[in-house]
Amino acid sequence: MTRQPISVALVEDDPAVRQRFKASIEKQPQLTWIGEATSVREGKALLGDNCPRVLLVDLGLPDGSGLEVITEAAHHCPATEVMVVSMFGDEGHVIQAIEAGASGYLLKDMDDESLTEHIIQLVDGGSPMSPMIARHLLKKMRQSEEPDQAAASGISLTKREMQLLKLLARGYTYREVADELSVSSHTVNSHIKNLYRKLSVKTKNEAVFAATRQGLLDMRHLD
Template identity: 40%
Template sequence: MNEPTDHRIRVLLVEDDAPIRMRMAAILGGADALELVGTAETLEEARAQCAAHVPAVLVTDLKLPDGSGLDLIRETRRLYPAMEIMVVSVLGDERSVLAAIEAGAAGYILKDSSPVDLVGAVLDLVAGRSPISTSIARTIVRRVQAQPGAAPQDTPPPALTEREIDILWGIAKGFTYGDIAERLNISRNTVLTHIKNIYRKLEVNSRGEAVFAAINHKIISIGP
């Protein structure tokens, strides 16, 4: 008789503050759809846990006692390209958020988010969305759109096809890959192929970074 298959999403949590780590671990571990495979409080522990468990989702803080979460994000993106990465931090400034996205994080939420938001953000991440706390998303979008030198006139934006732009707009609006495929009447695999081409053309590594690069180059615009 075949063994039952566990379809829960495997999550690794990296947080150096013990009380916060215990609270977040209880939230993630108590969700029916998630399996908390481990926790870490340092960069060194996080590296070892990633190698041992190779989770589907890495949830990490940026400020760690022996290094930066940004280094962990970059290494994870390089070593485990299929792993989804989300930052949970008290840092909501533009510099920290953009640095995390450029490093490869696809989601960024603040630690003051409710328990429902934490679990929902992980599920959104796996579904193809890029969860970002509203308070920082609006700030970053306004900042990028307002940059006078964001897309120099003598540097043409990357040439994306009309279909690639449609898909990029769908990602920016928070649609899942399945939603985009249904709206455009194409297969999910075709959507993934287009996304790979988008990443290559924009020279990015994550959905969040692709959206910000597209706004930066004025390829797409997100209205209020």
């Protein structure tokens, strides 16, 4: 079955970058361009008018940080997938963006074809990241506290929640999780809400990261 084109919007203050991204997206028949903003204020207004399926956000904006726009999207457009596209590739910006609700993080030096491919991957349940960004996250996880120390947090996940968490870590979409576990989408959503509440997170990336940091999930053993 052919799906509807994926709606994409962009928050970026550089005119050349906006034109480049817009041209790339309009060439891809699976994507449709619905708008752009050049600042935090305009980005929030854009979300107030229409929630895109994918929102691309730069972090360095003239009137503040793109993190504010990401937070706004998480609160008011929960179905919107946010992907950072930035020049900032340091660990601090990466962690803050993911904690705010971003599900992908790309550096601006990637080619235009990769951008459109990553947008489609994001909607299909992936978490596209530039290699340097992925390395920062791995480093952060290695530096996290030891599992036996983390266990003192008192967080306890049910067997089903652990199954779901491992599938999310393997890149499964919610629909694929439902099929794999032979349960309804409603049941998956219920488990997701409980899992997020226990881990105090808002996105699947945050859930995987938090569970790994607290010793509840070992990325080397996801079977």
